[in-house]
Amino acid sequence: MEFMKNGYCRICGLYRPLSFEHVPPKAAFNNSRVKVASFNEVIGKGPNEILQGKISQRGRGDYTLCERCNNRTGKWYAPDFIEWCFQSALLIKQTNGNPTLFYLHYLFPLRIIKQIVVMFFSVNHSGFRLTYPELEKFVLNKERRFFDPNIHIYAYYNIEGGSRTSGIVARGTFGYSSPILFSETNFPPLGFVMTYNSKPPDNRLVDISHFATYAYDEFKIMTIKLPVLPTHLWYPGDYRTKKEIEDNYQRNVSNTKKTNS
Secondary structure, three states: OOOOEEEEOOOOOOEEEEEEEEOOOOOOOOOOOEEEOOHHHHOOOOOOOOOOOEEEOOOOEEEEEEHHHHHHHHHHOHHHHHHHHHHHHHHHHHOOOOOOOOEEEEEOHHHHHHHHHHHHHHHOOOOHHHHOHHHHHHHHOOOOOOOOOOEEEEEEEOOOEOOOEEEEEEEOOOOOOOOEEEEEEEEOOEEEEEEEOOOOOOOOOEEOHHHHHOOOOOOEEEEEOOOEOOEOOOOOOOOOOHHHHHHHHHHHHHHHHHHHO
């Protein structure tokens, strides 16, 4: 029998025994041991530094959803999301990690984006559902289409660096008066960003919010081109290569020496 602990379900908000929610679903390559760490443990870590944390033997996830929400969303959405992960992994393998063209994807778009939203419920705090109540209705009614047009979901391929998750963060950007508000979760071969009434943290991200416009049983063959973005640092929204990180570090060191001389 699975261990359960009591808490507030991050989707329905009821205080119930919570079950372990894999993020992403277990069958989407998330079925082996991973190292997990808190924000304070990863902040400031470089791309080559050893991460401190604890080992999760069952994959990445946490006790975030009640059994009812976990079972319902898992049954409705997870299988088709997992299928897309397998398609993406195969595509990346066939292109030697460099899928530069538009490729055919065979999808149930609404089911996939609903699973992504479920994942964002799990990576955010329990108050997330109160801030965005429409998303709760979106995932608990499998037929429901559309969500707040101020919310956008973006996708990218991820095969290099580490997996990371982040609840809502605010990041200032030069030239913009308002901060970028976004949440991120990635696990090879895919990564996702959800923005909240703001632009994305990187213009290379591809907006897949239109997946929410299809019907639950509507199957589509889509041509999609996603960027391959590395995640070497634990900062959400940072997709620099190791060389870009090292070059930036060397510039900072050089500027510091000039300032102090």
